[in-house]
Structure formats: C-alpha cells, structure tokens
Amino acid sequence: MKKLEVMVVDDEPGIRSGVSRILNTFTISYPFMDTDIGFNVIEVGTGEEAIDKIKSEHVDIVLLDNKLPGIQGVDVLDFINKNNPEVLVMMITSYASLELAIKATNNGAHDFIPKPFTPQELKSSLENVSKHIFLRGMTKKMNREGKEIRYQFLSVLSHELKAPLNAIDGYLHMMQDKEAGDNIANYDQMIDRSIQRIKIMRNLIMDLLDLTKINLEKKTDKFQLVKVKDIAQNAIEAINPYAIQKDVTISLSDENNVEINADPGDIEIVFNNLISNAVKYNVEKGEVDVILEKDENNLKIKVRDTGIGMNKDETKQLFDEFFRVKSEQTKHIIGSGLGLSIVKRMIDLYNGEIKVESEVGQGSTFTIILPI
Amino acid sequence: MKDNNRLIIIADDDVDYLFQMEHYVKSFGFEVKVAHSQKEAELIIENTEPVLAIFDLMMERDDSGFILCHKMRRKHPNVPIILATAVASETGISFGVSTDEDKQWIKADLYLEKGIRKDQLHKEINKLLKL
Numbered sequence: 001m002k003k004l005e006v007m008v009v010d011d012e013p014g015i016r017s018g019v020s021r022i023l024n025t026f027t028i029s030y031p032f033m034d035t036d037i038g039f040n041v042i043e044v045g046t047g048e049e050a051i052d053k054i055k056s057e058h059v060d061i062v063l064l065d066n067k068l069p070g071i072q073g074v075d076v077l078d079f080i081n082k083n084n085p086e087v088l089v090m091m092i093t094s095y096a097s098l099e100l101a102i103k104a105t106n107n108g109a110h111d112f113i114p115k116p117f118t119p120q121e122l123k124s125s126l127e128n129v130s131k132h133i134f135l136r137g138m139t140k141k142m143n144r145e146g147k148e149i150r151y152q153f154l155s156v157l158s159h160e161l162k163a164p165l166n167a168i169d170g171y172l173h174m175m176q177d178k179e180a181g182d183n184i185a186n187y188d189q190m191i192d193r194s195i196q197r198i199k200i201m202r203n204l205i206m207d208l209l210d211l212t213k214i215n216l217e218k219k220t221d222k223f224q225l226v227k228v229k230d231i232a233q234n235a236i237e238a239i240n241p242y243a244i245q246k247d248v249t250i251s252l253s254d255e256n257n258v259e260i261n262a263d264p265g266d267i268e269i270v271f272n273n274l275i276s277n278a279v280k281y282n283v284e285k286g287e288v289d290v291i292l293e294k295d296e297n298n299l300k301i302k303v304r305d306t307g308i309g310m311n312k313d314e315t316k317q318l319f320d321e322f323f324r325v326k327s328e329q330t331k332h333i334i335g336s337g338l339g340l341s342i343v344k345r346m347i348d349l350y351n352g353e354i355k356v357e358s359e360v361g362q363g364s365t366f367t368i369i370l371p372i
Numbered sequence: 373m374k375d376n377n378r379l380i381i382i383a384d385d386d387v388d389y390l391f392q393m394e395h396y397v398k399s400f401g402f403e404v405k406v407a408h409s410q411k412e413a414e415l416i417i418e419n420t421e422p423v424l425a426i427f428d429l430m431m432e433r434d435d436s437g438f439i440l441c442h443k444m445r446r447k448h449p450n451v452p453i454i455l456a457t458a459v460a461s462e463t464g465i466s467f468g469v470s471t472d473e474d475k476q477w478i479k480a481d482l483y484l485e486k487g488i489r490k491d492q493l494h495k496e497i498n499k500l501l502k503l
Contacts, residue, residue, distance in 0.1 A: 159430060166486045167388035179395060193388050326385065326409060326432050
C-alpha cells in the first residue's frame with residue numbers, strides 16, 4: 001500500500017485526533033490504480049510548527065485551519081505556495097467563512113473542507129485529493145518514460161467531451177423553455193438525441209479507459225497463451241446484433257489454430273475495435289472477413305470489409321487520436337475517434353505492425369502483424 | 373442580395389448544435405441556411421450573400437472556422453461573422469489571434485463560447501446587424 005503523509009494543522013486537539021482516527025483506518029482503492037492508498041497523519045497545533053515540519057519532512061497533503069494562535073493559515077498557505085508548491089493544501093474553514101475559503105482556493109489552496117465536517121466528508125475530500133496526486137504522479141511517470149501526454153490530446157479531449165455536454169445542455173434548455181410548445185411529443189426527438197449523445201460520451205469514456213490502460217504499461221503478469229480465434233469470436237458475437245440490423249455478414253477463418261502469448265484483454269481491444277469498425281463503416285448486405293494466419297515468426301490478423309472505404313488522406317490520418325472520417329455517409333455513425341489510435345498503441349506495445357489498404361467505395365483491409 | 377436580407381448561414385458539424393442554433397435563429401425571425409461542414413459552407417458562400425454567418429471553429433479541420441472567415445471576407449467583405457467554439461479559453465487553445473499578422477486574416481467579428489443562451493444570442497446578432 002502507498003501511504004500519503006497528511007499533516008493536520010489545527011489548534012484544537014479534538015479536531016487533530018479526530019482526523020487521525022478517521023484517516024488511520026481509511027484506504028482508497030480504484031480499479032485504475034496498482035495499489036491502495038492509505039494515510040499517515042502528522043498532527044501539529046500551530047502554523048510555525050507546520051512550516052518547520054514542511055521544511056524537514058515529506059508531506060503530501062496539508063489540512064490547514066485558518067484560525068491559528070500565531071501566524072494564520074493563509075500565511076502557511078503562502079509559504080507552501082512559494083517553497084513547496086507540490087504540497088496540496090486543503091483549508092479547513094467554518095461555514096461562516098466560505099468567502100475566506102474561496103479566497104484561499106484562489107490563492108492556491110487545492111480545496112477546502114467546511115467545518116464542522118463529518119467523517120464521510122473528510123474521507124471524500126481526501127479521496128479527491130488522492131486521486132489528483134495519483135494522476136499527477138502518473139503524468140510525471142509517463143513523461144519520464146517519454147510517453148508525453150500531449151497537450152494537444154488534452155485540448156482535443158476537452159473539446160470532445162464538451163461537445164456532447166453542450167448538445168445535451170442545449171436540448172434541456174429548449175425543453176425547459178418549452179421551445180417546441182406544450183405538446184410533450186414534440187420533444188421526443190430532442191430526448192432521443194440527448195440519449196444518443198450520452199451514449200457516445202460513454203463510449204468515449206470507455207475508450208479513454210482503454211487508452212489509460214495502455215499508457216500504464218505492458219503488464220506481462222497477465223500474459224497467457226491466448227487462442228486468438230476465441231477472442232475474435234467473442235468480439236464478433238458482441239457486434240453481431242448490430243451487424244444483423246445492417247445485414248452485414250461476418251466470417252472468421254483460422255486454419256492454423258493461431259495462438260499468442262499476450263494479455264487477452266489487449267487482444268480483445270484490438271478485435272473489438274477492428275471488427276466493429278468493419279461493420280459500422282460497411283454497406284447494407286456487406287461482408288466482413290476476419291482471417292487469422294501465422295508463419296514461423298509472426299501472427300497475422302486481417303480484417304477485411306466491403307464498406308465505404310477511405311481516400312489516401314484519410315488513411316494517412318486514420319491512426320491519429322480523435323481522427324474521424326467525416327462525410328455524408330459517416331455522419332450518423334457513432335465513434336470517439338480513439339479506437340484505432342488505441343489499437344495502434346496496443347500493437348506498438350507488442351512490437352507489431354498495423355497496415356491499412358483502402359479504396360473509396362470498395363472497402364478497407366486492416367492487417368496486423370505481431371511477432372510470436 | 374435583396375432576396376437574402378434576412379438570411380443567416382450557420383455551419384457546424386455537430387448536428388444537434390446545428391439544430392438548436394437553427395431553431396433559435398429562426399425564432400428570431402431570420403431565414404437560415406445550414407451547412408454540416410466547412411465544404412458545404414464554402415459552397416453556400418460561393419453563391420449566396422447572407423446578412424450574417426455563424427461558423428463553428430472545429431469541423432473537418434481544427435481551423436475550419438478560420439478558413440471560412442477568410443473566404444467569407446474575400447467574397448462578402450461586409451457580412452459580420454460569429455465564430456462559435458466549444459474550446460474554452462481555459463483549455464489554452466488560443467484562437468491564434470495573438471500576433472498582428474493573425475489578426476489581419478482571422479476576421480471574425482465575435483467569438484462565442486458554445487452553450488450561449490437564447491437571449492444573449494439574439495442580442496449579439498442584433499448588435500452585429502445594428503438592429
């Protein structure tokens with residue numbers, strides 16, 4: 001378990017011991033974290049003491065009361081901002097001084113906890129701040145490993161996340177203002193669209209989780225000998241209801257009983273993305289062929305469709321994050337624009353290769369080569 | 373041009389946003405031509421002079437809105453343009469109007485954050501049209 005050092009600065013011994021009692025037995029775990037997070041609490045009664053401790057000891061989080069006997073909480077905050085900006089400060093403040101709390105957050109406190117707080121409030125505040133510390137650590141780690149989180153990515157991501165929110169927000173306001181009159185049926189379309197946009201957003205979030213998973217690193221402890229056909233079959237079954245509606249048939253061939261040593265979750269992501277794309281961007285009565293082959297050194301996965309195809313420019317950008325082919329034909333197809341970039345990263349992780357051949361109106365063939 | 377003296381062009385690749393904007397702008401008493409892409413908007417601009425245009429910034433390209441502004445200015449120099457964007461200033465994507473050179477070619481009259489309310493939109497349009 002990872003322990004975070006929490007310093008509670010308050011002149012009331014009761015508050016200090018209360019915080020200690022609550023946090024000493026509190027742990028946080030998230031599905032996306034490798035280890036749980038627990039807390040060590042350091043209790044101090046004055047601002048002067050707090051500054052001494054920060055100079056001499058490692059502290060992650062400071063719970064800081066503003067009203068202190070000597071120097072005030074804001075002075076301590078000021079010192080931390082100047083000298084140890086990596087320390088996250090949570091101001092403890094009474095409800096009456098909410099204004100002060102807002103001022104404090106403007107002045108660099110990470111957050112504030114209104115006093116009196118319940119154990120649950122303290123815990124959820126600490127949960128948030130821990131998540132923040134974890135993500136910050138991840139970012140640093142990725143930077144160290146050269147997997148820079150590109151600023152561009154985050155900007156585009158925020159755009160992609162805000163677009164559906166704006167759309168839904170817009171519809172809700174239209175409904176609130178009864179823009180389409182009093183007949184409730186007039187709003188059906190707006191409601192349908194809102195639900196649709198939420199669905200898209202959910203897909204995007206799922207894709208982001210996939211992406212985070214790859215960014216973490218290749219986890220060889222989950223490696224096992226995987227029957228590739230089984231995973232492909234699962235992916236086909238998952239997309240089949242949609243394929244049936246579009247009248248697209250999917251075939252799977254695996255003459256050599258292909259196997260690979262891999263994390264089955266990774267291979268699943270690859271197939272899910274490729275096969276669902278092959279169906280989504282297909283035509284009515286279209287076909288999808290999934291072909292598994294191997295030679296001495298490599299496993300070869302081919303996913304071929306008879307869909308709308310792409311031009312050269314589009315195939316060039318195809319593996320870029322958030323790239324989507326925009327045309328009359330793709331307008332109503334749901335996608336986050338992340339799927340293939342995820343696949344590409346995944347394949348890179350396995351030192352493999354992914355290629356695409358495509359012709360407008362004819363279809364596309366994706367070929368993946370993975371060393372075995 | 374006389375035929376189009378109530379016409380506003382709205383270009384946005386987000387069908388929902390486009391629908392909502394169209395609804396509001398029509399409710400203000402304007403006629404509306406919508407474009408789902410930069411390309412569609414370019415075609416409309418080629419043949420039509422509206423009284424005002426509202427362009428989304430990011431469509432096929434990240435800078436589609438800028439390109440449309442530019443083309444609009446060349447073709448119809450006096451038509452006011454609103455550039456709408458969901459990219460808040462807080463994300464740090466600048467509009468690229470930081471240099472004088474950029475200011476010269478990005479000629480939107482107004483930048484609007486998406487999610488604008490009906491009343492404000494109406495006010496901004498009237499202001500630009502000096503109504």
